[in-house]
């Protein structure tokens with residue numbers, strides 16, 4: 001049978017972000033997939049090098065709206081790694097609370113969208129309705145619904161008021177029964193079982209080979225979680241479980257995310273109940289020359305930041321690696337041999353976040369580097385300038 | 395007011411276009427459709443094809459890849475069509491103004507009717523913005 005190529009995108013109703021896939025199909029079966037990215041590239045690493053250490057926090061927050069905690073968290077940890085310094089326990093607790101709140105809202109968002117892709121809009125509406133409640137908690141705690149702006153190198157920017165804690169705890173408690181209902185509705189649904197089990201399977205070995213991260217790898221039995229493997233924040237202070245399953249299909253990825261929400265709520269509640277007293281800001285004055293790395297477990301996997309300082313008030317190099325960067329190539333393993341109608345949910349199952357991922361170097365087929373970051377930036381600048389001239393200035 | 399425009403204002407169908415955004419604005423747009431805000435009550439519907447759209451909701455800072463595509467897409471929309479720039483990015487590029495990959499603001503590429511500032515604007519702000527748009531267009535003439 002002849003092969004057909006189906007282009008998807010870049011602007012398509014499936015996912016909110018622009019990206020371009022080409023599916024090669026034989027009849028109904030997908031035999032290969034190719035991706036083209038770059039529709040979201042905004043030059044964040046370079047922008048961050050133009051800002052001071054403190055201001056860069058706001059730039060990295062805008063890498064991705066869903067991970068608006070993960071990136072600043074990893075970035076601040078990278079800056080704090082450059083020189084020996086202690087972050088106060090209180091700010092660690094506050095950071096943990098915000099990070100776990102983000103995990104709940106991100107997983108609910110995914111669950112809703114996954115339901116939407118399956119044509120199961122009830123789940124979509126339920127999950128997003130529930131998500132509003134957790135956004136309310138975040139608004140109470142941080143003042144913002146989505147971009148929390150809570151982080152700064154050396155601590156947090158805003159304290160949590162004592163009078164906000166009981167209301168937040170009550171709200172978290174009030175969503176747990178609904179979450180439980182949602183869990184049962186999704187996990188016991190025979191239709192979803194039929195639709196998701198055995199679809200888009202990634203084996204243990206493939207997860208290792210592709211270096212998959214986060215829920216994508218944990219669904220295949222790879223017990224990897226930065227929060228356990230190299231603890232940071234307040235994660236050592238309480239008991240919580242890492243959720244690992246072993247089937248590696250889309251259903252297991254959903255199970256992991258659903259169960260993780262309960263763990264996240266547990267961690268949040270513990271932190272709110274046991275918030276220690278103390279300063280929230282270590283008041284960093286100067287950053288000495290050196291390099292630092294910071295990595296944290298974002299909802300989608302490990303987010304990694306590298307910062308190099310030369311003793312001035314700006315980073316000279318800032319490198320970001322988002323989890324989707326590692327998870328995207330797993331499509332090559334999961335989508336082959338599946339039908340086109342399953343392709344949408346398999347593409348969605350890693351919870352892709354293209355905004356996070358879009359940073360590049362150009363290599364030829366043999367792996368030689370054709371352009372590195374600096375060349376690309378130079379080329380890019382001149383091309384941007386051309387477009388700008390043509391469109392009549394900035 | 396032309397009959398077409400009048401009909402459009404009754405139930406504006408929106409198409410959402412991300413031109414290199416951080417996702418936050420896009421999610422807040424979807425939020426408007428879900429139970430708490432539920433703008434479908436007012437006849438607004440998120441459509442999957444640009445050929446069905448009356449209103450374009452544009453988010454993001456218009457990076458180089460999207461400049462050309464935006465123009466093409468704008469040509470494809472049935473006219474009259476209204477354009478709403480959502481978020482600081484689409485309004486003025488905000489924090490990305492100095493980026494090497496974001497050449498011009500949105501309003502240099504296609505005409506914009508309403509700007510909704512905020513990073514991201516709350517769903518309430520978006521709804522208020524669309525209401526203002528309807529008032530502006532419906533009120534003139």
Ligand code: SF4
Nearest residue numbers: 416419481482483513
């Ligand atoms: S305005 Fe802010 S929230 Fe919206 S896309 Fe731009 S950076 Fe993201």
